Amino acid sequence: MKDEQPIRILLADDHVLFREGLASIVNAQPDMTVVGEADDGLEALVKAKQLRPDLVLIDISMPGGNGLEATQQIKEALPDTVIVVLTVHNDEERLFEAIRSGAQGYLLKDVRSETLLDLVRGAMRGEAAITPVIAGHMLDEFRRLSRAAPQQAGDPVETLTFREQEVLTQVATGAADKEIAEALGVSLYTVKSHMRSILSKLHVNTRYEAARYARRKGLL
Amino acid sequence: MRTHCIVLLSTHSLLSEGLVRLLRGTEGVKLIGPLPLEGFRSADLAQHAPDLVLVAGQDADDAAAKALLVELLQAFPDLPIAQIGLSAGNSVRVYTSRTLPANMGDLLSMIRSLPVRGAGKEEASSEP
Structure with missing residues (x-):
């Protein structure tokens, strides 16, 4: 019924x-x-x-x-x-x-x-x-996580480049991509590219998670 | 009751379908469309002789919508155009224009009929 x-x-x-x-x-x-x-x-x-x-x-x-x-x-x-x-x-x-x-x-x-x-x-x-x-986005994410999985042995933050660490530090302060681009003197596209790489290397999905991670690691 | 003829131009399927459901069958409204905004020209509007053009899309700042808006306002100066954009918040933007005889009296009457905004108010209050 x-x-x-x-x-x-x-x-x-x-x-x-x-x-x-x-x-x-x-x-x-x-x-x-x-x-x-x-x-x-x-x-x-x-x-x-x-x-x-x-x-x-x-x-x-x-x-x-x-x-x-x-x-x-x-x-x-x-x-x-x-x-x-x-x-x-x-x-x-x-x-x-x-x-x-x-x-x-x-x-x-x-x-x-x-x-x-x-x-x-x-x-x-x-x-x-x-x-x-949307399913395509999810498959991309699944592939990204699958590729990232074998590298989980060390501290992921050590895999970040100097520039990526700079971007992550800015993210941890709550700065938007545009603000980060201005602060570091790079293009918005470059910041977005760094963000994708950071998310991938830290095995997180959002900038908020990345910011939390950075604060936990004392990157501020 | 007078019937208003409305032409709905759209780039957004779900929004325009909802508008059609709300407007079609409403007393006093004759709805034409939704017609695709893309490729629509002011000449296409003449055959419908609408009382209002409704432009619905996701982005109110969409370049194609803006270009068509200007074209329609130039071709039909007395025709109101209402724009609904999902990105524009909970509001409908209505564009209207009117044509005046080119003489000083009518120009001044028009100016004086307008609401006084910030700068004008300051000017007025600073007068001796």
């Missing part, structure tokens, strides 16, 4: 027109219903606890409450609730942070509605809601 019930969905996105349009698309499906809408991560958490939806479609960048933090908090409070991130951010840092936070999927907002709806249905069956482009 439970399978015949529509999927109860909570939408969290600060762009009201986009959210209302999305709600209209979802509500037009016979097997789905929007039970609530939220403007930010905090409201998403409150409404998720209140409404206990089957699935939360959540944006990342929202004023008054980041979607990734909300994802983690919702999963802690409601482990059975499926969370799918729907964002404009096509970057690996946020993707892996979302997955670590407990998201079942990571979709870009330029996805077509048919694809989105199919992936939402799949997520409810336990499948990963990701498009081939």
Whole structure:
């Protein structure tokens, strides 16, 4: 009987027109219903606890409450609730942070509605809601980690070049890539290239993890 | 009720599909589109004679959208254009222009009808 019930969905996105349009698309499906809408991560958490939806479609960048933090908090409070991130951010840092936070999927907002709806249905069956482009990012990461694994014998920080250590020190202070580029007198592209190398050598996925690592190692 | 004809130009499938669902069937609205923004020219608009052009995309600063916006404003000076961008926060930007007779009286009337902003206020308050 439970399978015949529509999927109860909570939408969290600060762009009201986009959210209302999305709600209209979802509500037009016979097997789905929007039970609530939220403007930010905090409201998403409150409404998720209140409404206990089957699935939360959540944006990342929202004023008054980041979607990734909300994802983690919702999963802690409601482990059975499926969370799918729907964002404009096509970057690996946020993707892996979302997955670590407990998201079942990571979709870009330029996805077509048919694809989105199919992936939402799949997520409810336990499948990963990701498009081939995002799957490609994940395979790249898997390959990177596989290559890095045999080198884990020594302290990874020793494998960093002098320049990479300089960049990492800046990252640990909370500096953005642009600020680092200005401080070191190099291009933004160069900083991004160093960042990729640092993440790879330290076996971490995000700059935040790299910053934590640097602080732990006393690189500040 | 008067019916407003709206042409929706879009570069974003999900956003425009949502807008279509919200607008189509709304009383007083006749919606044309979504039409792809890419390749659209001001000449294509004449056949629809819309009351408003709605431009929807991910990035409000998209170069193609900006170029088309300027082209449309030049070709149809009295036609309002509303732009919705996912990256532009929770707002709709409405561009309008109007044409005046080229005489000093109308120019001054237009100037005086405008709201006074920061610099103008300071100038006014510093007068003896």
